[in-house]
Amino acid sequence: MSDKITFSIHELVSALDTAADAMLTERYGVTANQFVFLATCADVEPTDITGLAECLRISKAAVSKRVPGLVRDGWITTRDDPAHGRRVILELTDRARDLVERAGRDLDAQFTALFTDPRAQGIDAALLNDHLNVLTALLREKAAS
Template identity: 70%
Template sequence: MSDKLTFTLHELVQVLDQSADSLLTSKYGVTGSQFVFLATLEDVEPTDVTTLAECLGVSKAAVSKRVPSLADAGWITTADDPHHKRRVVLTVTQRGRDLVERAGRDLDAQFTALFQHPAAAGLDPRLLKDQLNTLISILRQNGPLS
């Protein structure tokens, strides 16, 4: 019973990610994880590797390894910080900003359409989000394992 919910949760994020990924790949030529990287960076740019890693919830090393290919592809740029020689300052290129703006709008439209489906009659996205956030805060409060 109970563990079925966690199963359902995993299933939902899987199908959601897959749906987003296929839209992004076919229409915009980026993977889902690339989009998340760019959208997150755009939200906090200009910033450094460490801060972006925290925002993405991954390690510094993971970000560090992805930077070269994204820069080569023209999505982001790297610059030196005149005040700190080891710092690498990351920004999104104009092309990257355009992508995030257009694709983000597209994804948003697809997602809101979900809730306008007849089968989703009694479903309020805001309420749902609140419930999930409640669970998150309880879990965080409990500590790693209770």
């Protein structure tokens, strides 16, 4: 634990990622990285490789490399965009949408259950979420300027 907020937030995210990965692998047979990929796609679908790469903040090559396996495993479908010759449109399958819904709900429940621990007394989960959203927006605005 640290007295520096940036390091504390990093530790929290790391611990959250580790817990999420364990739960998602055990209950749903997907890694946290796969879930984030699918959940992000769900937020922006239909999308293309470039759009998804921007949302995930990874390269187009990284998205392109992951897509065939997700198609093969029944998580994503692809189709050509008739208006753009080389553009590939990505959409989730119903199975993936169901996973994102159920696993997302389970992840939220697992994390918010921490607020029932007496050591978390006085932490308002909704208010914390609002504060984190404000800080995220401020950082993104600052980076864009």
